[in-house]
Amino acid sequence: MIKAADLPQTLAVFPLPGALLLPRSRLPLHIFEPRYLQMIEDALKSGTRLIGMIQPNPMRGKKDALHHIGCAGKITQFSETEDGRFLITLSGASRFRIVEEITGFSPYRKCNVIWDGFDRDLGPEEVDKGFNRHSLMLLLERYFSARGLSTDWDTLKDADDELLINSLSMLLDFKPEDKQALLEAPSLTTRRETLVTLIEFALRGGNSEEMMQ
Template identity: 70%
Template structure:
């Protein structure tokens, strides 16, 4: 287990819209762009093997793209190379970070100076959501999945612990990037679950209103 003293001040970042990584969760990625292949090669040479997943966003009124201030770093734990030179990797979520500034240099990928303050719980034990009404949540989720024509292994969802269930759904559900960012920035598992419930209910209400207007 990594501790706060092991976390570097500068990390490579992968700005991928809609790709959410959370602490203690796993994110598989397919890497094929040359600049990110270079990023993986360089990351494998480090002791920490950390890559920061962060959401880009477009500045209103222009085409300029910036990075959100908060992302989540994952440790490269699985790596394989295809015959045509692409990489299949898995990042294990370690801790969220707050971006300070981008680092200029000679790498083809982006790097940032980061701060880890305020996210100490990310390196701690699994979180528990003490107010979690699983039955009501799964009922709401079932209606959302029907609306979105999604399928899942309901038995696995019923058996998963609180953190695995909520974080996995946060990462996998087809929320827009800004909604994914809100889930990332939730300060606790309980507030993440509350945020997700709000997003699910909003989607269902919007669908009901569309049906009424047709």
């Protein structure tokens, strides 16, 4: 398990629209671009094996702009294909906040980061005391039916609160800005409330711009 003292001040970041990683959750990735292949090789040589998943932020009006908050993940599974691609799994460690981007000769992007304000990410699994699982299951059934999707309902019903809420946040097809809102939720309860709002809005045919007004 990653400890606070192990978290680095400098972090390689992987900007990937719509890809959400949350603490104590897992994200499989297929790596094939040369710069990111190098990033993974370098991370595997480091002590922590951490990389930072971050969302691009086109709303800031600057080319290649990034959101300020991302989530670092540890490479916990790794395999290489015959043609040199990497298949990895990241295990979410902690969210971070970008202080500044580092300019230099690295083929991939690096940032100075701070970890303040995300202490609970390194702690035990969160519990959502106000969680009504039956209500969420009914909402999900409507959502999956409307999109012609299928799932293993028994697994969903048996999953722990945090695993269920975080997995849905990561897997459901929301816009990148909605994914960012789920990432930045200060607690599991807030994330669940945001998730429910996004699902309800999707069922009504709304969009995130309308929801924010």
